[in-house]
Amino acid sequence: MKKLLSIVLFAVIITACSKDDEEMKGIVADQITATVQPFTGDDMSLRAYWNQGDVMTVLRAGLPACQLTLSAGAGTSVGTFAGELSFGLGQEVTAIYPKVTGNEGFLTLQNEQNYAAETDINAYDIRFGSAQLVSDEVNIQMSSLLCALKLDIILGTDDAMESINSIEVVVPDRFLSGTFPISSANPAASLQMTNGTDRIKVNLTSTPSAGKQVTAYILTLPCDLSEVRQVKYIITTTNGVFTFCHKPAEAFLSGKMVPVILDVNRFTLVSGEPGEGEYARTISDISEYTNLNDPVFYGIGATDPVYANSYLISEAGNYTFDATVIGNGPGGIMANGKFHTSTASITPKSAALVWQDKPGLIKKVAFSNGKIIFSTAETFTPGNALIAAYAGSDGTGEILWSWHIWMTDKPALETHINLEGHKFTFMDRNLGAVNKTIGDAGSLGLLYQWGRKDPFLNSASATEVVQPILYDIEGKVLTDRFAELWTSSDKGTIAYTLANPTHFLLAKDQETSADWYYGGGAGRVNRNFYLWGNPEGYVYRELSETLKTIYDPCPVGYRVPGNFAWSFVTYDGHFTPVPEQWSVKGSFTGGYTVIYDGTNTTFYPAQGCRSSAGGLSDAGEYGHYWMSGPFDEISPYVVCFGFANWYIHPDNECNTSTGRAVRCVKE
Template sequence: MLLAGCDTDDEYRAAEPELYLTASTRIFALSADGGQRTVVIDTNCGEWKVTTDAAGWLSNRKEGNLLTITAGESLSTKAQTAVVTVSSIDDPSLTCEIRVMQYGTGATNLSALGTANCYMASTGASYVFDASIKGNGLGDGNSEYIDKHGLLLDEGVAAELLWEAVFDADKTRSRDVIDGEPVYRNGRIWFTTGREQGNAVIALRDFSGEIVWSWHIWVTDREVTLTAANGYEWMDRNLGALNNTPGDVANRGLFYQWGRKDPFLPSSAPYTTGNVTEANVENHQVGDGTAEWAYTGVRQQLLTEAPGNIENAVRHPTQFLKTYYQYSGSSWYVTPTNDALKEADLWGGNKMSSGYKTIFDPCPLGYMVPPDGAFATAAGDMSTGVNVDTQWGPFEGNGRAWIGGTGDFFPFVGILTINTPLTNCGHIGVYWTASADASNGYGYEVYVTSDWGRYRQGATAYGNSVRCVKEK
C-alpha cells in the first residue's frame, strides 16, 4: 500500500516551472558625460553572468538581482554602441540582451545661439540642446503664463520620444527619423537622428511623469533658402516640410492651432485632383514614440481667464483641443467672448508691427510666425476679408504660387477643424499669421482656394499651416 501511494505521488507531481530570464530595460542611452543605469534581472534559473562587446568603455556590477551598467565620459566624437548579454550559468542558451548607446562628444549644440521650440537637424548626426528654459526664454504675449508657471524647466528628470513620422505613413521608415532614445542630463537633451527625413517631438517629463515641455525636431537634409517679400525673408517651404515640390506629400509640413507651439500631422494619403475627401486621412504615426494622437473628442477645459488652457496644451502636445461648446466659440485657449482671449497675443504678432517672438512660437531658432501684413496689406476691414486673389497664380499641383510675394509655391494642405478634423487636403491652403484681432481674438490668416484668395480672420482653434519668416 505504501509503495502504491508513492507511485501515485510521482504520477501527479507538479511539473517543473519553465525557466525564464528577463531584464527590466532592454535599450537605453547615456550622454557623452557618462552615467549609469540600474537594470532589474528577473529570473528563476539561479546564477547568471554578464558579458559585453563594449571594448572597455562599459563596466558592470551585480548586486542581488540588480545589474548596474556604467560608462565614463566618452572620448569618441561619434556615438558608440554595445550589447550587454545576461545569460544563465546553468543553461547558457537562456539569455537576454541589453543595448546601450552613448552619445559622442561631437554632438552639435542646436541652442548655441539661443533656444527655441523647434530645431532643424540632418540625418545621421548627434545633437544636444538646452532643455532648461521654455521656448526662446522671452515673453508670453498677454497670457500671464510666465507669472504663474515660470520660464525655467528645473523640474525635468527624463527625456522621452513622443512621436516620429514621415509623410507617407510608412511605419517602418518612421522609426528611423530618431535613432534610439533621447537622453536628459544636467538641463540638456541629447539625441541622434536616423537615416530618414521627417519630424519628431521630444518631451521632458518631471518626477511624476507629467510633460513639462516639448520640442519639435525637424529633420531635413535639404537646406532652407530665403526669399524677400513685404519686408520679410521667407522660408522656401512650410514649417516641417521636406521640400516645396508641387504634388509631393513631403511638401505639406505640419498643422498648428493658433498660439500653440506643438505640431499636428497632415494627411497621410497622396494628393488627389478630383475627389475632395479621398486625401483626408488622419495621420496617427508615432514611430518608436510613446504618444497617442487625439484629433477629436478632447475639449478645452472650461477656463475663462488667462493663462487658460496653455498648461493643458503644454502637458498634452498630441491632443487637438476643441472648443468646450461644440458649435460655438473659436478658441482652444479660453471660452468665448472673454477679454483674455481677445488680448492673448500668444504668438506676439500684436506687440510690434514687425512681430515679436514668444515662448509659444513654433518656428525654429532665428525664425518666427509672420505678423499681420506680412502676406499682403494690413488687415483693414475684415468683415468679409481682404481680397488677395490677384497675388496668387493659377491653381496647379494642388496649390498656388504667391506671385505677389516670394513667387514660391504654397501647397494646399487643408485644415484641421473642431468638428470634422481633417478636411480639404489638396483643395485649400490656409496659413496663419502671428496676429489676431484685438476686438474678438480671431487670428489673421491667408485663405486660398483654386478660385479665390482672402486675407481674413480665422478661428484660433483650427489647425492651419505655417510659413516662417526670418526673425527681425
C-alpha cells in the same frame, strides 16, 4: 608511506588562537585536501572554488611557513594541495589563501577586478581558517576575509548597442581595497590598512547589454556602514555613466554576500549629484554631439545660447539641446500675457520621444544633466518628431515641455514685399514640410492651433484626406497617442496643452468663440492674443516692435509672421475672387505659385486643415496660413491667409481652434 593530512575549508569565520608550546608528536605530509563552501547569505548563484595554480600557506607563529600548490580539483570546491608539512600534534595552525611570504606577510585586494562569470571572483578571494592538529586528519574551517557584493543592474536603456563596461563602488572614508598585514595569530583581526582606497572597480569583460538585466559580483574588504552617509555605484556604459546612491541595510561583513539592486525604476532620476535613493545619468563625449543651442550652428553672430520650440536639422548625427530652458528663453515671456509661468526654467528628470511621423527617424533619446540628447538613424531621412521632457524618471510623470525636431534640407530664403512695401523674409516651405514638391504630401507641413507651440500631423496625401500615422522610438505604430477633446475650463488652459501636446482641443463658437483657449467663455474679453507676441497685430509694426514668445513654434531665428505679410497677394490686400487681381503665376494646382517680389515665385500648397469640430479636411482644396495677431480691435478672432481655387484672402478672419499651417519668417 607519508601521512595524508585532510583540511576541510568552510565559509565560517573562525578566529585563530594560540596555544602554549608543549611536547608534540611530529606530523609530516606531502598533500592535503581542501574544501571551500559558498559565502553566507548566498542564494547559491555564487560558487567558490579552486583555480589551477592556486597556492596556499599553512603556518604557525614561530615555525617556518609551508607553501602548498593545488595539484587536483581545479574548477571545483574540493582541491588537493601538494607540499611538505611538518608540525606536531596539538599545535594550532592557520591556512591562508592566497599564499603569503613568511609568518607575518602582507596581502592585497586589488582595486580593479575583471568579471565575466560568477566563478571569476575566486581569483581575487582571500580565505583563511585555523584548527588544532589532533591527528593526521584535521579539518580546518575556512572562510573569506572579504565581502561579496551581488549587483543586480537594470538600466533600461533603449539603445541596443549600449553595453556596460564597468562598475565602481565608492564608500567615502572607508577602505574597500588595498594592502594589509596578515598574521598567523589572527588573520581576521589583521585588516589594518597600510595602503588602501575608498573604492573598488570591476570591469565587465563580457560587456553585457545595458538594455537587459545584468548580474555581476565584486569582492570588497569588510566595511562597517553604520556611520557611512552614502554608498555610490558608478556604472560606466559605452554611452555614458549612471551614478546610483544607495546605502545597503547590511554591513559589508567578511564571508558575507550582500545583495544590491540598482534598478532605475526604483530610483529617482536627478540632473545633479544624486542623494540616497536617486541616480544621475551623464552622456560621455557630449562635446561630440552637435549643440542646437550654439549660435554658431545657425551662423548667427551671437555669443549667448539660442533656444526655440523647433530645432531644424539637415544631417544625420547626434544632437543635444538644453531641456531646462523652455521656448525661446526668458526673452519670450510677456509681462501682461497671462502666460502659464513667469520663468523660462524647468527642472525635468527625464526625456523621451513622444512621436515621429516615420519609423526610425530618431533612434535614441536620453537625458543627462539637464540636456536632451538624441541620435538620428545613420542615414538621414526627412521627417518630424516630438521629444518631451518629463517630471518623472524614464519618461514618466507630467510632460513639462516638448520640442519639435524638424528634419529636412536647409530651406532657402525668399523675401516677400507686401502691399505697403515692407519686407518679410520667409522660408521656402511650410513649417514641418520635408520638401517643396508640388503635389507631394511632404510639402504640406504640419498643422497648429493658433497660439500653441506643438504640431499636429496633416494628411498623408496632398490631394485628399488620408489619415497620418505616428510611430514610437521602436518604429511601432502609436494608436493611442493622439486625441481630439472638447475644450473646457480645465482643458482649455496653456498648462493643459503643454502637458498634453498631442491633444487637439475642439471648440464651439457659442461657448468660446471657437477658441481652444477657454478663458472665461465667449467674446473678445476672454481671448488671449498675447500667445504669439502680437496682441495688436491689426496695427502694422516692425518685427522688432513685437515679440517672439515662448509659445512660438518656429525654429531658431524665425517666428510666426505678422498680420500684413501676405497683403501683396491681392491688389488691395483683401478678399477677392477675381483671378486678375491675384499676384500668382498660372492656375490653381493644389495650391498657388505666388509671385512674391514682382518677379520671383514660390509655391503655397493647399494643405487643408484640422477642423475645430474634429477631423482633417480640405487637403488639396484650401490653404490656411497663420499670422500672429488678432483680426482687429473688436473681433474675438485672429487673422490668417486663406485661399482656394476660386478666391484668395490675405486677411481672413479665423477662429483659433482650427489647425492650420505656419510659414516662418526670419526675425
